[in-house]
Amino acid sequence: MGEILRIFEDFFGPLWPVVWSLVKIVALLAPLMVCVAYLTWVERKVIGAMQLRVGPNRVGPLGLLQPIADALKLLFKEVIVPSGSSKGLYVLGPILAIAPSLAAWAVIPFDEGMAVANINAGLLYLLAITSMEIYGVIISGWASNSKYAFLGAMRAAAQMVSYEVALGFALICVLLISSSLNLSEIVASQGQGRFHDMGLGFLSWNWLPLLPMFVVYLISGLAETNRAPFDVVEGEAEIVAGHMVEFSGMAFALFFLAEYANMILVSVMTALLFLGGWLSPVGFLPDGFHWLALKTAFFLFVFLWVRATFPRFRYDQIMRLGWKVFVPITLVWVVVVAVWMMSPLSIWNRDDGGTKGVPAAGLEIGG
Amino acid sequence: MEFKTCVFYFLSTILVLAALRVVTARNPVHAALYLVLAFFNAGGIWLLLSAEFLAVVLVMVYIGAVMVLFLFVVMMLDIDFKKLREGFWRYLPMGATVGGLLAVEMALVLGGRYFGLDAMPEPAAKAADYSNTQELGRVLYTEYAYPFELAAFVLLIAMVAAVSLTLRRRRASKYIAPEVQVAARHEERMTLVKMAAEKKKPAGDEAAEAGAGGGR
Numbered sequence: 001m002g003e004i005l006r007i008f009e010d011f012f013g014p015l016w017p018v019v020w021s022l023v024k025i026v027a028l029l030a031p032l033m034v035c036v037a038y039l040t041w042v043e044r045k046v047i048g049a050m051q052l053r054v055g056p057n058r059v060g061p062l063g064l065l066q067p068i069a070d071a072l073k074l075l076f077k078e079v080i081v082p083s084g085s086s087k088g089l090y091v092l093g094p095i096l097a098i099a100p101s102l103a104a105w106a107v108i109p110f111d112e113g114m115a116v117a118n119i120n121a122g123l124l125y126l127l128a129i130t131s132m133e134i135y136g137v138i139i140s141g142w143a144s145n146s147k148y149a150f151l152g153a154m155r156a157a158a159q160m161v162s163y164e165v166a167l168g169f170a171l172i173c174v175l176l177i178s179s180s181l182n183l184s185e186i187v188a189s190q191g192q193g194r195f196h197d198m199g200l201g202f203l204s205w206n207w208l209p210l211l212p213m214f215v216v217y218l219i220s221g222l223a224e225t226n227r228a229p230f231d232v233v234e235g236e237a238e239i240v241a242g243h244m245v246e247f248s249g250m251a252f253a254l255f256f257l258a259e260y261a262n263m264i265l266v267s268v269m270t271a272l273l274f275l276g277g278w279l280s281p282v283g284f285l286p287d288g289f290h291w292l293a294l295k296t297a298f299f300l301f302v303f304l305w306v307r308a309t310f311p312r313f314r315y316d317q318i319m320r321l322g323w324k325v326f327v328p329i330t331l332v333w334v335v336v337v338a339v340w341m342m343s344p345l346s347i348w349n350r351d352d353g354g355t356k357g358v359p360a361a362g363l364e365i366g367g
Numbered sequence: 368m369e370f371k372t373c374v375f376y377f378l379s380t381i382l383v384l385a386a387l388r389v390v391t392a393r394n395p396v397h398a399a400l401y402l403v404l405a406f407f408n409a410g411g412i413w414l415l416l417s418a419e420f421l422a423v424v425l426v427m428v429y430i431g432a433v434m435v436l437f438l439f440v441v442m443m444l445d446i447d448f449k450k451l452r453e454g455f456w457r458y459l460p461m462g463a464t465v466g467g468l469l470a471v472e473m474a475l476v477l478g479g480r481y482f483g484l485d486a487m488p489e490p491a492a493k494a495a496d497y498s499n500t501q502e503l504g505r506v507l508y509t510e511y512a513y514p515f516e517l518a519a520f521v522l523l524i525a526m527v528a529a530v531s532l533t534l535r536r537r538r539a540s541k542y543i544a545p546e547v548q549v550a551a552r553h554e555e556r557m558t559l560v561k562m563a564a565e566k567k568k569p570a571g572d573e574a575a576e577a578g579a580g581g582g583r
Binding site for chain 2: 134139157
């Protein structure tokens with residue numbers, strides 16, 4: 001493998017870093033797009049089963065070719081630009097919707113040292129990139145020159161900014177106890193501790209000491225991706241489809257792809273931050289990528305399950321939940337975790353000499 | 368030319384053009400979006416200076432929150448473009464003065480020798496895994512803890528003041544306290560009544576009845 005790589009490296013010369021990055025990006029995005037396509041199929045099957053229906057079963061065995069048929073249909077449809085719309089921005093909207101949700105995958109590690117970019121400020125990068133997802137919604141909503149689309153954009157702007165606050169505080173708790181912004185190190189920090197040594201790894205993952213944050217993160221993740229029961233942004237009963245009402249063909253499909261890519265992203269993030277990523281839950285089974293895939297699949301199933309179970313929230317109640325429930329809970333929990341870490345009861349004893357950024361004073365108090 | 372220099376010129380060209388469009392764009396929404404582009408490129412330039420924390424915070428705070436709320440307001444305005452351009456000549460002297468001042472100050476900074484920049488040694492290059500986020504946090508919460516807390520307090524007061532200045536209760540608003548709504552139990556709203564099951568009559572009976580009715 002290494003020799004083959006060296007041959008290619010010699011062939012491309014100074015262009016090699018660019019080529020190698022592109023190869024890595026394609027190797028990540030191609031399976032991701034397949035996952036996105038089949039997530040739509042899984043969603044229809046799962047919700048169908050929950051509502052005692054069959055779901056898609058016409059195209060291919062078990063309806064397995066349905067996503068491909070849908071994609072082909074959308075590809076061949078005309079993209080209609082409404083009169084009176086702001087043309088440049090109208091085209092830019094779907095692009096800005098999907099670009100951040102793909103760019104965010106750059107820092108996601110899939111196994112020990114397996115990421116497109118294993119950077120130190122990984123968590124910060126993710127926060128920054130996911131905070132830009134909102135532009136796709138706002139721009140397309142405004143540029144469509146339609147009242148429904150505009151209402152959807154306004155709702156999205158308010159909702160996504162509100163839940164980002166709670167999401168950010170939940171992440172602060174995680175990075176407090178793992179004292180790193182690097183996602184690989186956050187996962188590695190969950191693979192140590194008393195329970196891990198006893199062979200019960202799943203009890204030393206972050207979800208247990210940070211249980212309230214885990215719940216808040218999951219629910220805020222639902223709200224950030226505009227999934228049910230927080231999908232007032234689309235609200236097909238009131239504002240038809242919100243920001244995407246004027247879009248057709250592939251432009252519409254881009255919004256769809258972005259939404260499902262975001263769902264997978266939030267699930268992977270939850271698995272990495274709270275459920276130990278690729279770490280095995282019990283001592284006698286080896287760690288590996290399959291664990292991350294399994295945990296991600298579980299959270300995706302929860303996303304679909306929630307959609308089939310709960311009715312849509314009313315808009316003012318969404319805002320109330322975000323600002324009056326989640327933000328106070330997370331604020332208090334940040335303080336609780338910080339005090340916990342500095343108290344003698346701290347379960348995160350660090351003896352690495354402060355190399356991971358724990359101030360020296362904290363080490364003395366924390367023992 | 369070094370690759371880094373190429374990237375710098377690429378980013379700064381877009382930055383300057385976008386900034387120019389912010390002031391020349393006719394539509395305020397377009398202007399705000401160009402400002403977003405300018406911020407993004409400024410973040411890129413900060414990354415080149417290996418100030419990754421500042422760059423990411425610029426993107427997160429200004430692009431992810433501030434500009435979104437800006438757009439939120441600007442998009443809802445009903446703007447008369449003609450009226451917007453009316454006061455141009457009236458504001459020109461004021462704007463030109465401010466612009467001139469800014470240009471002079473920038474020239475001072477870029478000139479460098481007024482501040483003895485030539486005498487200062489170039490900062491030592493850091494290793495690739497050096498994290499200035501950690502370094503910044505360490506300094507901020509130890510050496511500069513009190514100024515930091517003070518700044519936080521000033522911001523908090525500003526926030527409270529802004530809310531209390533703009534908060535007004537409208538008399539006509541039909542507002543129901545959400546805690547009352549959330550506390551509602553289904554027993555208060557709905558009663559389930561036991562009823563004897565109603566049996567459908569067999570189809571033959573109905574037809575016979577209808578026939579009989581018609582005959583009468």
